[in-house]
Every structure is written in C-alpha cells, then in structure tokens.
Amino acid sequence: MQKIRQILLLLSRGHSERSIAKQTQVSRPTIHHYSVIFSSAGSDYNYSTLMELTDQELNLLVEGGKSGKVQVPDLRKVHFFEQADYFISELRKVGVTRYLLWQEYLEAYPDGFQYSRFCELLDSAMSTRKPSMHLYHIPAELMEVDFAGSKLHYVDQDSGEVIECPVLVGVLPFSGYSFVQALVDASLPQVVSALNNMLDYLGGVPLNAISDNMKQWVSKTCRYEPTFPEMLQQWAVHNHIGLLATRPASPKDKASVENQVLITYRRIYALLRNTTFHSLAEINTGIMQKLEEHHRKNFQKKTYSRQELFVSQEQGLLQALPDTVYHLRHYTRGKVHKNYHVVIGEDWHFYSVPFTYVGKEVRIVYDSDHVEIYYGHGRIALHTRNFKSHGYSTQLEHMPENHKIIAQQKGWDPEYYLRKASENGPSTRAFFDELMKSKITIHQAYGPCLGILRLVKEHGGDRVEAACKRALQGHKYNYGVINTILENNMDLLAEASEAHSPIPAHNNLRGAENYKTK
Numbered sequence: 001m002q003k004i005r006q007i008l009l010l011l012s013r014g015h016s017e018r019s020i021a022k023q024t025q026v027s028r029p030t031i032h033h034y035s036v037i038f039s040s041a042g043s044d045y046n047y048s049t050l051m052e053l054t055d056q057e058l059n060l061l062v063e064g065g066k067s068g069k070v071q072v073p074d075l076r077k078v079h080f081f082e083q084a085d086y087f088i089s090e091l092r093k094v095g096v097t098r099y100l101l102w103q104e105y106l107e108a109y110p111d112g113f114q115y116s117r118f119c120e121l122l123d124s125a126m127s128t129r130k131p132s133m134h135l136y137h138i139p140a141e142l143m144e145v146d147f148a149g150s151k152l153h154y155v156d157q158d159s160g161e162v163i164e165c166p167v168l169v170g171v172l173p174f175s176g177y178s179f180v181q182a183l184v185d186a187s188l189p190q191v192v193s194a195l196n197n198m199l200d201y202l203g204g205v206p207l208n209a210i211s212d213n214m215k216q217w218v219s220k221t222c223r224y225e226p227t228f229p230e231m232l233q234q235w236a237v238h239n240h241i242g243l244l245a246t247r248p249a250s251p252k253d254k255a256s257v258e259n260q261v262l263i264t265y266r267r268i269y270a271l272l273r274n275t276t277f278h279s280l281a282e283i284n285t286g287i288m289q290k291l292e293e294h295h296r297k298n299f300q301k302k303t304y305s306r307q308e309l310f311v312s313q314e315q316g317l318l319q320a321l322p323d324t325v326y327h328l329r330h331y332t333r334g335k336v337h338k339n340y341h342v343v344i345g346e347d348w349h350f351y352s353v354p355f356t357y358v359g360k361e362v363r364i365v366y367d368s369d370h371v372e373i374y375y376g377h378g379r380i381a382l383h384t385r386n387f388k389s390h391g392y393s394t395q396l397e398h399m400p401e402n403h404k405i406i407a408q409q410k411g412w413d414p415e416y417y418l419r420k421a422s423e424n425g426p427s428t429r430a431f432f433d434e435l436m437k438s439k440i441t442i443h444q445a446y447g448p449c450l451g452i453l454r455l456v457k458e459h460g461g462d463r464v465e466a467a468c469k470r471a472l473q474g475h476k477y478n479y480g481v482i483n484t485i486l487e488n489n490m491d492l493l494a495e496a497s498e499a500h501s502p503i504p505a506h507n508n509l510r511g512a513e514n515y516k517t518k
Contacts, residue, residue, distance in 0.1 A: 011035060167183070280384060438478075
C-alpha cells in the first residue's frame with residue numbers, strides 16, 4: 001500500500017507515467033492500470049480524497065479494479081466509521097439511546113443512513129472493539145459453576161402437576177469435563193448437596209470453584225473481596241477448595257460454564273425434549289445418560305474426547321476427596337426469648353440457652369442430629385435435634401436458681417418421679433407406680449410423689465424404702481400412708497420383727513404344707 005500511495009501522490013502532482021515508473025521501479029503498464037482505476041472511481045474521488053482513504057478501503061478499490069469491477073468506497077460509510085468511537089462512548093452515558101444518536105447524526109449529516117442501517121453498522125463497529133481472547137487453563141485448577149437459564153420438568157403422577165426443576169451445571173475448563181444435575185429447588189442446601197455430588201462424580205477436588213454473584217454463592221458482593229454464605233464456606237473448608245466469584249455483571253469471567261450451559265441445551269435438553277418424566281430421579285438418570293454420551297464424543301476437529309482428556313491429563317492432578325462427605329449444616333440467627341429459649345423455624349421447636357443471654361442475638365447451627373447455639377465466637381448451648389413441633393428442649397443448668405427449684409419440685413413428666421423413686425429403691429418405685437395408677441389424672445400424683453421424695457430427705461432413703469415395702473401390703477397408695485408409717489416408726493418395727501423373730505428355728509416346726517386338705 002505504501003507503493004500505491006507513492007504512485008497516487010506522483011499522479012496527483014502531474015508526473016508522467018514513464019517518470020513515475022523510473023522513480024518507483026514499477027512497470028509503466030501497471031502504473032497506467034492504477035491510473036485508470038483511480039480515474040474511474042467517480043467524480044466524488046479526486047486524488048486528495050483518495051489519499052485520505054484507509055489502507056483497507058484503498059486496497060478494496062485497487063482489487064476491485066483488477067477484477068474489472070471497481071468497488072467505490074461509500075463516503076457515507078467512511079463518515080460513519082470516523083464517528084463510531086464517539087457513538088460507542090456516548091452510549092455508555094445515562095439516558096443516551098441509539099435513536100437519540102441517530103437523530104443527532106442526521107442533523108450533522110442529512111444524507112446519512114436510515115435508523116436500521118445506522119444500528120447495523122453500529123453493532124458491527126462495537127463487535128470489532130470486543131475481540132475474544134484465547135484463555136489457557138491449568139489442569140485441576142478451577143471448577144466453574146452456574147445455573148442453566150431454562151429448567152427441566154416432570155409430571156407428578158398423583159396430581160398431574162407439572163413441576164419445574166432448576167438445573168445446576170459445573171465444568172472443568174481445561175478438559176471440558178462437566179456435571180449436570182436437576183434440583184428440587186435453587187436453595188443453598190440443594191446447591192451444596194449438588195456440589196457434593198459433583199466432586200464425587202469428578203473423583204477429586206479442584207483447587208478453586210467460581211460462580212457469579214447469585215445469592216446462593218455470594219451473600220455480599222464486592223469486586224475485590226466478596227462475602228460467601230457461611231454454609232458454603234464450611235463446605236469449602238471441608239473439601240479444601242477455594243471460593244471465587246466473578247466480577248458483578250461479568251459473565252465472561254466464567255466463559256467455560258456459560259458455553260457448557262449452551263452445550264447442555266443442545267446435547268441434553270434437546271435430546272430429552274420428547275421424554276415425559278415422573279420424578280426428579282428420572283430426570284437426573286436421563287441427564288446422566290446423555291452427559292456420558294457427550295463426554296465420549298470427540299471434540300470438533302480433534303481426535304480425542306473430553307473424557308480422554310480428563311482421564312489422561314486432569315483427573316490425576318485433582319486433590320483427593322475428604323474421608324467423609326460434607327454433612328449439610330444449616331445456619332440461622334435468632335433472638336433469645338424472655339423464657340431463655342430460641343426457636344428453629346424449620347421445626348418450630350424451642351431450645352434453651354443460659355438465661356443470662358436473654359435478649360441477645362445468637363447464631364444457630366444445626367444438622368439432622370444436633371443443634372449448636374453460638375454467641376460471638378463461643379458456643380453457649382448444645383442440644384440433640386428434636387423435631388417435635390412447638391416442643392421445648394430445656395437443660396436444667398440454663399435456668400436461674402428459682403426456676404431450677406421449681407423444676408426440681410414439679411419435675412417434667414412421670415418418668416422424672418419414677419426415675420427418682422428407682423434411685424431410692426425397688427419398693428419406692430413400685431409404690432410410685434401404684435400411686436400413679438390410683439389417680440384419675442397423672443397430675444394428681446405429682447404432689448404425693450413430691451411429698452414422698454421430701455420424706456427421703458427428712459428420714460433417709462432406707463426408711464422410706466422400708467415404709468413403701470410395708471405400704472405395698474395394703475390397698476391405699478398416697479403420701480399420708482407413708483408419712484404415718486414413718487411417724488409411728490412402723491417401718492422400724494417391721495425391720496426389727498424380721499431381724500428378731502420370737503420363735504427360733506426348729507426341725508419339729510411344721511409348715512403350711514402339712515395343713516392342706518386332702
């Protein structure tokens with residue numbers, strides 16, 4: 001193009017073709033050919049105008065002349081692309097639209113393009129300013145995760161209802177080896193459960209996992225240091241995996257999974273579109289079959305598949321899976337009620353904490369077996385998970401002293417009194433059993449039982465045990481019977497009579513068997 005521009009410059013200065021040939025070392029017929037091309041460009045193109053054309057436009061003109069079809073550059077297009085940078089920068093400003101820019105463009109250039117062509121050229125200019133970049137991925141370094149925009153569904157056989165299921169997609173960018181699973185819903189517990197399945201499917205753990213700023217992944221967005229949900233952080237610590245998040249509104253930060261979602265639509269969704277499923281398990285079975293087929297197919301224009309690349313170069317570099325699968329834990333917060341209990345809304349069950357924390361906001365961590373309650377960084381209570389709705393799990397040590405006394409007096413249920421009776425002796429336990437059976441309601445037995453337990457403190461456990469043994473021979477079961485026996489020392493007489501019988505043992509004494517009627 002430099003040689004052509006030199007010829008063009010000499011022609012504009014009136015040099016002869018022979019003179020130009022000597023100066024440029026180009027044959028005279030070639031220079032004549034260029035002269036004809038430039039002359040046939042049209043009246044709008046003089047030498048000075050041609051000199052202002054870009055190399056690409058000038059080359060287009062010359063090549064068209066060589067083929068016998070002179071392609072004259074459109075001056076309107078030249079003018080438009082000169083302003084393309086201005087249009088693109090203005091579009092980033094608040095309230096500026098393409099239609100507004102087009103109106104301003106026509107005011108300055110009345111013979112310009114109409115709106116549809118203006119938008120088409122603007123799209124072309126914007127696309128040339130956003131080239132794609134080839135990224136090199138390190139094996140086992142990253143796992144990208146995202147939800148597919150479209151959902152799968154199944155038909156409930158009982159109700160006939162069509163139930164939609166969100167679909168989670170994960171991929172290793174280096175090999176393109178992926179995992180796809182339909183979920184009950186898009187909640188964080190379901191995501192964590194699917195991530196467990198994803199790692200199990202891969203047979204190892206990559207160094208990092210990245211997703212966008214969806215609420216299941218990021219609790220507080222930040223371009224430089226986002227905050228992740230506590231449950232997700234616990235999962236990451238358990239699996240020794242780093243959590244990353246894309247920049248807000250930057251899907252290209254996880255381009256591999258964006259592309260994998262598109263592949264999922266084409267190689268899974270499309271192939272299952274005519275299949276009717278009746279459960280979530282059936283959907284995931286169908287997904288896995290198509291996913292395995294996808295992994296076994298060769299890359300386009302390559303002689304190996306994703307599965308071959310994953311097994312040969314990436315799987316061995318993954319971190320080992322932990323010995324145990326991450327046990328799903330739930331995290332919530334609550335305020336300690338005036339009765340020093342907090343509630344887990346999922347079960348609507350109340351758990352006690354030390355009464356000194358009344359009115360404080362605490363953090364509750366629970367799984368299927370245990371409930372832990374934290375204030376600050378310290379654990380203040382630990383309970384066994386109870387699923388009884390509107391029930392209370394209360395520990396005695398969490399109560400203030402006056403409440404402890406009341407609780408000890410009243411007990412909590414019949415088992416409490418029977419347990420205390422068993423600690424004193426078998427006769428005391430048997431008497432408590434009979435006492436409870438003799439009452440119309442169990443609550444009527446609590447007072448007498450409490451009174452008898454007080455008698456244990458006053459007279460000692462051995463005397464009460466002996467009194468209960470004597471009382472069991474009668475037919476009245478109440479507090480008064482035991483109290484009367486103890487006040488009259490009848491329990492001591494019974495013990496003395498058993499210890500010192502007035503009739504000594506003798507071989508001539510006959511027993512009851514000698515008096516049976518034949």
